[in-house]
Amino acid sequence: MRIIIEKILSIFEKYVVLFLLLLMMLAVAATAVELATVLFVQLTKPPFLALDVPEAIEVFGFFLMVLIGLELLESIKVYMEKQRVHAEVVFLVAIIAVSRKVIILDYNKTTPEMLWGISAIILALGIGYYLVRRARYESDQQVK
Numbered sequence: 001m002r003i004i005i006e007k008i009l010s011i012f013e014k015y016v017v018l019f020l021l022l023l024m025m026l027a028v029a030a031t032a033v034e035l036a037t038v039l040f041v042q043l044t045k046p047p048f049l050a051l052d053v054p055e056a057i058e059v060f061g062f063f064l065m066v067l068i069g070l071e072l073l074e075s076i077k078v079y080m081e082k083q084r085v086h087a088e089v090v091f092l093v094a095i096i097a098v099s100r101k102v103i104i105l106d107y108n109k110t111t112p113e114m115l116w117g118i119s120a121i122i123l124a125l126g127i128g129y130y131l132v133r134r135a136r137y138e139s140d141q142q143v144k
Helices: 002-044 053-082 087-104 112-143
Strands: none
Touching (some): 053 087, 087 112
């Protein structure tokens, strides 16, 4: 009986992950179209082919959203192939997300405490990513 339940759960999990992959592909495509639309609108209004700082920040924010979506797609793909979450990809998604937040942040309205908090998050993510990469490198060296 237990084997049947595990098999049903495995099939269910496979289809849910596939559905998530399709939804993420749709979200990434929609965000890329939105990025193209925003960029086109910003570049065609006077002054022609020029972006001011707020407009450039908006475009970069959308660009990073597309990258976050692509990294999440990669994470789902790895999960489908290996049945595990790849920590390195999770760190990359988090680093890109925090980078996006830093880029679009309005520094005139941000408290020093918020900046210190964001700095701590960036430092923690950087250290975590370094440790995961180092552990993976050492593991690869032991296999050879």
